[in-house]
Amino acid sequence: MSLFPLLDPLLPLVKAPAQYIGGEMNSVVKDHAKVAVKVALAFPDTYKIGMSHLGLQILYGLVNREPDMLAERVFAPWSDMEARMRGAGVPLFSLETKTPVRAFDILGFSLQYELSFTNVINMLDLAGIPLRSADRGPDDPLIIAGGSCTFQPEPIAVFLDICVLGDGEERLMELAKAVAELKGKFRSRRDYCRELVKRVPNLYAPNLYDVEYAMDGRLASITPNCDEAPLFVQRASVSNFETSFFPTHPIVPAVECVHERINLEVMRGCPHACRFCQAGMIKLPVRARSVETLVKYALETYHATGYDEIALTSLSTADYPHLEELMARLKQEFDGKKVGISLPSLRVNERIRSIPGILNTIRKAGFTMAPEAGTERMRKVIHKLIKDDDLYAAATAAYREGWDVIKVYYMIGLPHEEDADIDATCEAILKTSRCARESTNRDGELNVTVSPFVPKAHTPFQWEPMASPERFKDIRTRMHNRIRSKKIHLKVHDPERAYVEGVVSRGDRRLAPMLVEAVKSGCTFDAWDECFSYKRWLDIFARCGIDQAKHNFRERPDDEVFAWDHLDGGPPKRTLLRSRVKAETLAEAYTA
Numbered sequence: 084m085s086l087f088p089l090l091d092p093l094l095p096l097v098k099a100p101a102q103y104i105g106g107e108m109n110s111v112v113k114d115h116a117k118v119a120v121k122v123a124l125a126f127p128d129t130y131k132i133g134m135s136h137l138g139l140q141i142l143y144g145l146v147n148r149e150p151d152m153l154a155e156r157v158f159a160p161w162s163d164m165e166a167r168m169r170g171a172g173v174p175l176f177s178l179e180t181k182t183p184v185r186a187f188d189i190l191g192f193s194l195q196y197e198l199s200f201t202n203v204i205n206m207l208d209l210a211g212i213p214l215r216s217a218d219r220g221p222d223d224p225l226i227i228a229g230g231s232c233t234f235q236p237e238p239i240a241v242f243l244d245i246c247v248l249g250d251g252e253e254r255l256m257e258l259a260k261a262v263a264e265l266k267g268k269f270r271s272r273r274d275y276c277r278e279l280v281k282r283v284p285n286l287y288a289p290n291l292y293d294v295e296y297a298m299d300g301r302l303a304s305i306t307p308n309c310d311e312a313p314l315f316v317q318r319a320s321v322s323n324f325e326t327s328f329f330p331t332h333p334i335v336p337a338v339e340c341v342h343e344r345i346n347l348e349v350m351r352g353c354p355h356a357c358r359f360c361q362a363g364m365i366k367l368p369v370r371a372r373s374v375e376t377l378v379k380y381a382l383e384t385y386h387a388t389g390y391d392e393i394a395l396t397s398l399s400t401a402d403y404p405h406l407e408e409l410m411a412r413l414k415q416e417f418d419g420k421k422v423g424i425s426l427p428s429l430r431v432n433e434r435i436r437s438i439p440g441i442l443n444t445i446r447k448a449g450f451t452m453a454p455e456a457g458t459e460r461m462r463k464v465i466h467k468l469i470k471d472d473d474l475y476a477a478a479t480a481a482y483r484e485g486w487d488v489i490k491v492y493y494m495i496g497l498p499h500e501e502d503a504d505i506d507a508t509c510e511a512i513l514k515t516s517r518c519a520r521e522s523t524n525r526d527g528e529l530n531v532t533v534s535p536f537v538p539k540a541h542t543p544f545q546w547e548p549m550a551s552p553e554r555f556k557d558i559r560t561r562m563h564n565r566i567r568s569k570k571i572h573l574k575v576h577d578p579e580r581a582y583v584e585g586v587v588s589r590g591d592r593r594l595a596p597m598l599v600e601a602v603k604s605g606c607t608f609d610a611w612d613e614c615f616s617y618k619r620w621l622d623i624f625a626r627c628g629i630d631q632a633k634h635n636f637r638e639r640p641d642d643e644v645f646a647w648d649h650l651d652g653g654p655p656k657r658t659l660l661r662s663r664v665k666a667e668t669l670a671e672a673y674t675a
């Protein structure tokens with residue numbers, strides 16, 4: 084059933100209507116009557132953001148290559164479109180066939196950011212699907228989720244039927260096959276989930292776990308309430324990354340997106356284990372594709388899309404073992420085709436010194452480095468073991484090779500950070516800009532983004548408190564006082580959004596009613612500056628009895644039971660704790 088007749092009159096009334104139309108190059112339309120299982124792949128943000136996400140393109144391609152399955156896309160409609168849809172009684176629909184998403188067998192959300200949780204709830208509501216798993220019946224789609232936030236999904240656990248933990252490629256296909264066979268057979272959603280977790284590994288069905296709380300309000304335990312649910316849910320890892328599916332025919336967006344390029348995933352996982360970094364933990368082990376395979380994928384994707392940029396993506400592309408060889412091969416293959424090669428933000432290492440030279444042989448794209456901290460002391464504390472010499476050598480090389488502007492990322496409010504560390508960070512920023520003098524006799528343009536540290540699940544810093552508002556204010560003033568160069572564009576993010584993220588990142592199921600209340604109060608698209616209102620969140624916290632200080636400023640004891648202890652997020656908890664203790668020891672041993 085297509086909603087297009089209802090939708091059509093709304094489109095001229097909203098901004099960027101093309102994002103709701105579908106029909107893009109490489110999108111796939113199949114007959115719903117001829118497949119055994121229908122999957123709606125949902126991204127809880129706009130088309131512009133979701134279409135840039137490689138994971139969505141991978142799963143879309145994988146499902147649609149099966150003759151008896153189909154996948155369509157769903158994005159969160161922007162507020163103007165949502166208001167029109169609600170006014171006209173149009174439920175959330177898929178882009179390809181304008182089918183209501185509640186008519187699919189599976190509705191799968193990609194969870195990449197905690198502040199998109201409210202969008203998930205809002206999308207379920209707009210779809211007319213009961214919000215809570217326990218209230219769903221045999222005709223409702225199975226609501227599943229994948230992505231990094233499924234390693235700590237507890238604040239929205241009651242709204243999800245199943246989380247796929249880890250690499251989704253193989254598990255989604257097994258799950259889809261099981262759903263094709265089992266859909267509609269269970270009156271109870273709980274029984275449906277029991278059968279699914281019995282058949283498919285690496286699935287977490289929150290409603291199969293009971294949560295208990297201690298008298299002091301802390302979490303006491305999360306334990307399975309049936310035989311099928313494992314005590315500890317292991318994460319999935321694709322059996323062979325080299326040969327795992329790569330979308331060589333990705334959908335080419337109809338409207339301008341964040342990234343319009345070939346996302347060539349060269350490596351999965353990161354070898355460095357920085358203590359603040361959740362991605363570095365949950366994506367282990369490190370796996371790299373061969374140059375031969377990557378060049379083949381790049382050529383096929385280029386011919387299928389016409390993109391003129393290839394981004395070599397991974398968590399730490401500077402560590403890809405065959406980087407020089409890959410760049411050389413790509414240069415050879417794309418010679419004369421005006422195709423640029425870009426790298427995401429780079430970890431600083433010895434090799435980074437030569438990267439500007441290699442990159443420049445093809446075409447210039449952005450050059451971004453992520454030193455994160457300005458002193459050796461802090462780098463030891465966070466386990467980002469980079470050298471100043473490498474940073475400055477890379478900056479010097481980038482300016483020399485003709486980059487007008489380079490970009491660096493830092494973090495503030497880190498555990499054990501002192502004023503002297505901040506001062507040294509400022510000095511490092513000034514010195515990086517001065518690296519341009521060697522080739523231009525002037526300071527170089529430098530974009531500096533400084534973000535507040537938010538402790539994340541499954542990291543050695545999961546026990547740590549966040550810095551206070553006063554501390555962030557001091558740091559901000561300190562940095563602005565010290566960095567006055569017109570060439571340096573310093574952006575120090577406010578901690579407000581980080582505080583909301585902090586509450587949700589380490590929260591448990593008791594946050595669910597608060598998140599529903601937040602949606603009712605208009606808190607959606609909170610990653611967007613124009614939508615985020617800290618005041619609104621503070622009102623909701625107050626109304627729902629959420630003590631932000633307890634969530635964000637409490638140092639957790641070693642024996643704290645976390646809401647994610649039953650989920651396999653990489654290194655065991657005892658290893659994380661040892662690493663945290665080591666950070667403390669290092670902080671004391673070194674002076675800033």
Ligand code: SF4
Nearest residue numbers: 353356357360363398
């Ligand atoms: S190098 Fe980057 S991706 Fe790797 S662990 Fe450190 S911060 Fe995370």
